[in-house]
Amino acid sequence: MSKVTLSDDLNSYNSKALIRTKVKEFFSEFSTKIFELADEAGTMNSKKFEELSGYKSDFYNEYCSQLKGFFDSSTSSFGKKSSKTLYLTYNGKNYVLTQQGITEKAPVSIAPFTGVIPSKETVHDVEKACLKLRFQQE
Numbered sequence: 001m002s003k004v005t006l007s008d009d010l011n012s013y014n015s016k017a018l019i020r021t022k023v024k025e026f027f028s029e030f031s032t033k034i035f036e037l038a039d040e041a042g043t044m045n046s047k048k049f050e051e052l053s054g055y056k057s058d059f060y061n062e063y064c065s066q067l068k069g070f071f072d073s074s075t076s077s078f079g080k081k082s083s084k085t086l087y088l089t090y091n092g093k094n095y096v097l098t099q100q101g102i103t104e105k106a107p108v109s110i111a112p113f114t115g116v117i118p119s120k121e122t123v124h125d126v127e128k129a130c131l132k133l134r135f136q137q138e
Helices: 008-012 016-025 027-041 046-053 057-075 126-137
Strands: 085-090 093-099 108-112 123-125
Touching (some): 016 057, 027 046, 027 126, 046 057, 057 085, 057 093, 057 108, 057 126, 085 126, 123 126
Antiparallel strands (some): 093 108
16 A cells, blocks of 8 residues: 555645646655556556546646656757656656657656666656755745
């Protein structure tokens, strides 16, 4: 069973702006929850997140959007399209985030990754992102 608890009142947030704010506020907690669930389920997507966590899929989608935005902005150059695949590390384990389409609204999955990461790829550290966001908020 999951060790991380998010606030029960999160499902009462219905507006995109409130959901965006809550995901940013609790980014570390969402990170832990989503990667725990990915370890348990094998592959995490918005539907599985809602099923396993009891929270709206909007939170998962917003989390993935913020995560991609954080790493795209830190590594991409002007005019470069955002990556459809990101290699991530969290808590000593590797994961792959995959966007299954060309639009920003395309479904995103996060899955444990045990293969060899291509040498041209950057492995993004989610824990460092959480720390950086926490310092920005203080």
